[in-house]
Amino acid sequence: MTEIQPLSADVLRQRCDPQRLDFETTADIPSTDRLMGQGRAADAMRFALAMRRSGYNLFVIGERGFGHQTSVKQFLEYQAADSEAPDEWVYVNNFDVSRTPKVLRLPPGNAVRFREAMEELIDDLKVALPSLFETDDYRNRLRAINDEAKEQQDQAFETLRTKAAAEEIAILRTPMGFAFAPTKDDKVVEPEIFNALDKTERERVEGVIEGLQHELESVLRNMPVIEKKRRDSIRSLNAELASSTVSASVASTAEQFRDIPPVLDYLKSAEADLVRNAGLFLQDGGEDETAKLLSREAPEARDPRFRRYGVNVVVANGDANGAAVILEDHPTLGNLLGRIEHLSQMGTLVTDFMLIKPGSLHKANGGFIVIEARKILTEPFAWEALKRTLRGNAIRIESAAEQIGFATTVTLDPEPIPLDVKVILIGERRLYDLLVHLDPEFSALFKVEADFEDRWARTSENEEKSVQLFSSIIDDEDLRPLDATGAALLIEEVSRFAGDAERLSLHIGYVTDLLREADFWAGDDKKQTIGSADVERAIAGRIKRKDRVRERVYEAIDRETLLIDTAGTAIGQVNGLAVTGIGDFVFGKPSRITARVRMGTGKLVDIEREVELGGPLHSKGVLILTSFLNANFALDRPLSLWASLVFEQSYGGIDGDSASSAELYALLSALAEVPIRQDLAVTGSVNQLGQVQAIGGVNEKIEGFFDICNRRGLTGDQGVLIPKSNTKHLMLRQDVVDAVKAGKFAVYPIHSIDEGIEILTGLPAGVRDTSGKYPAKSIYGLVDDRLREFAEARRAFAERENGGKDNG
Incomplete structure (x- = not known):
């Protein structure tokens, strides 16, 4: 029987010595970028x-x-x-198709300058152009255009009026337009007199009026043509006068952007449009209500008349x-x-x-x-x-x-x-x-x-780089400097957060939150620097805010609502360890695992799986137990076992194989009818060869069982069995380390099921001798004997029931 020694206290938490950091505060440490590691x-x-x-x-x-x-x-x-x-980008008006604005690409620093230049151009033209249209020559030419148009309109009406008068027909203007009426001695004939005329005369007059109406329609249709010609003439006149002034102003603006072809092309189009629409400068800006509405939403287009010449700066990178x-x-x-x-x-x-x-x-x-x-x-x-x-x-x-x-x-x-x-x-x-x-x-x-990466190796060099990262975060967050003791404890906490004594977490968000809270507590105590006490207070504060559920679970165990033994022994019963959590806070929760056995057909019942509470990984672990039994016991006989395994008082889903070693211990205890110590708890997965494999959350699992034992009173016999390969992951709380150091609690590193069952039962596991038998007083010998008894009983039962034939 191999005696497994518990781990010493110095293995349970990898410490960081503040003296080795060789600085007073992080104010002396240069910052680093956040891509460290x-x-x-x-x-x-x-x-x-x-x-x-x-x-x-x-x-x-x-x-x-x-x-x-x-x-x-x-x-x-x-x-x-x-x-x-x-480069910078602006949108400008497309003077040909307004619904497809054009985009201009400008060198850095030119977008705003271009917009301001266009505004200045319009402002200059608003002053220069109106003066051109105030001369006597312009007024005379404008009057001539208007008079000519009016004369054409009047001439057309006069010709029609003369023709109507010759036929004794008058042209009357009414609210609805123009109307024709017969006359007598230059007076309009009353309707009753007209109706009294003989039919032939009435029909003649009506025919004349119908012909005149057609001629009137022709005259009216020609009026828009005359009006368009008048407007075109005025526009041409305005363009003739404005052309030289607009060209000069645009040329001055273009000179500022002579090395930017897109601006020069736009200014050519703008110049032509300004010349065509020179009349805009003669208006008061009150005609286009839509332009007014739009300009209120874009103050840079200050005058709604000239919004079409604005420059919409989309991206400006000048600064x-x-x-x-x-x-x-x-x-x-x-x-x-x-x-x-x-x-x-x-x-x-x-x-x-x-x-x-x-x-x-x-x-x-x-x-x-x-x-x-x-x-x-x-x-x-x-x-x-x-x-x-x-x-x-x-x-x-x-x-x-x-x-x-x-x-x-x-x-x-x-x-x-x-x-x-x-x-x-x-x-x-x-x-x-x-x-x-x-x-x-x-x-x-x-x-x-x-x-x-979410973590990196914990070496002396990387610890120093971590301090540089702390310094960077402190600078970014404008926090108090961190002294060497605080930095050392924070390094330990970052390693604990990584769940590995040989690794450091790169969870910058977690480190930043801790530093902020530690800075708060340092300020609360009127300190100038953040020390280890402030970091410890921040860590404890974060846990306290989140551990209500954990306290309720532990309270239920204290009151024996949840049944967990921390003393005595029991057959087929073991304390398994699991982790549970609320949000990002996880904690260890002991669970009672029990096994029951009897003669059967080789079936191992996983009750969690049967009721669909067990996940596939958990079911895989249970199936490995069957393989372990088949490979190690009653090799010359069929496995004649019926066994059930269950997590007692488990009401939620279970997954993962970290409890498979505990389940195997419970099963072996039930078969050997040897009690297991209840002052010990177990975690670790097992493979078909009986090796105990590493699991996650080892720190929280150990601390979970420790907390229950501590609340009931530490006896010095209590402890936890963990996979030996998990030793490098240990970063336990200080109170657990202190209890181990004082001999009040123990952590056993286990390599195989053989080692674990010996600690749990106090009996040797047993090794087959040259004849293939286990020692009689060993756990495996007792298990082997029990399974052989089941096989013999099953054979005898089959003979009685089936005339000597075992149908399985």
Whole structure:
């Protein structure tokens, strides 16, 4: 029988010596970037940003809460600072087709300058042009045009009037228009007199009137032609006078942008339109109510008459230091691609190019945009729109109404803006896997993945780098400096959070929260620095706020509502250890596991599985127990066992195989009819060879059983059996370590079922001798004998029932 020694106290928690850190406070420590320990991910990001070919966008893989978004943004800002500021974009009016505004690409620093230059151009023309139309020569020529048009109109009416008078017909103007009436001695004939005329005379007069009506219609149809000719003449006159002044002003403006061809092309179009519409400068601005309404929403178009010459600055990077880094927190369709706004006027929606609003892709153009994958996937139409944009390398403004075919309002169709941006999606590994397998376009558009680590090796060098990270967080959050004792305890807590004494967690969010709370408690005590007491208080405070459920569970065990023994012995009964939790808070919860056996057909009943409370991993562990029994006992006989296993007082689902060793101990105890110590608890999975394998949550499981024993009073005999391979994961609470050091509690590292059953029962497990038999007083010998008895009993039963034939 091999005696297994419990672990010493110094193995249970890997300490960090404050003296080894060699600093007083983090104020003496230089900051570092947040990609510490992320070499693989950083290399992937550098590659994706440097690769300029299409499709090399980036997907950052990492669990929520690890601060990946902040780390990535910080990394991108470093990269962007070395880049040139991207070009700027403006929308201007298309003077030929107003519903398709044109987009202009301008070098950095020119968009606002261009807008201001156009405003200055209009202001100058508003002063210069009206003076041209105040001269006597202009008035005389305008009067001549109006007089000519009036003369043409009057002549047409006079000719018709003369012809009507010759036929004794008068032309009368009524509220409804023009009318004809017969006359006698230059007086209109009354209706009753006209009706008294003979039929032939009435028909003659009516025929004359009908002919005159046709001629009147011809005259009236010609009036708009005369009016159009008058307006064209006035427009030509205005253009003739305004042409030289407009050309001079536009030339002065063009000189400011002589090296920017798109602006020069636009100014040529604007010049022609200004000349054509020089009459706008003679109006008072009160005629176009729609323009007035729109101008109130865009103050830069100060005079509604000249809104058509405005410049809508979509993206201006004049003050930018390098490329843009945009963090899109709400990636709706409109927030990504921009939108065209409308205003309601008398039940009608109106818009123009000045109401085109940019999206985050416009602002990030030439730089980088960071989006949470989960958010964009849950926004209607946003994901498909982003993919279309990346495929086409152009930003085309879309609306949700258009996507579903509900758009009935006439709207704009602006020119798309060429896209040059790196899209960085951040999401969990499961989400990445789903996109790879379910979206065939995803891998073509996001060819690079940056897989973030959640922890790294705990070495002296990495502990020092962790302190640099603490210093960076303190600087970013404007917290008090952390002294060496506080940093050492925080390193231990980060290792404990990783669940591994040889690893350090890279969960920046957790570290940041702890530092914020420790800073609060340091301030509460009027301290200038954060010490270990403040960190400890922050840790304890976080636990206390979340442990109500744990307290209720432990209270139920204290009151024996939940049955857990921490003293004595029992056959077929063992204390198993599991973890449970609420949200992100997990704790250890002991569970009683029992086994019952009798003669049977080799069936091992997992009651949890039978009632559908056991998951597939738990069921796998139970099946391994059957394999272990078949391989080690009654080898020359069929397994003639019926056994049941159950987690007592378990009312929720159970999964995982971490209790399979405990179940096997209970089963062996029931078969050997040897009691198991109840002052010990067990965790660990078992394989077919009887080796005890590592499990998760080992610290919480040990502490869970310790808490129950401590509440009832530590006896010095209590302890926990854990897989030996879990020893490197131990980062236990200080009170547990102190109890072990004082000899009041024990943690046994177990390599095999043989070692565990010996500790639990006090009997040797047993090893087969050369004849293939186990020692009579060993656990395995007793189990083997019991199973042989079951086999013999089953054979005898079969002979009695079936005439000597065993049908199984």
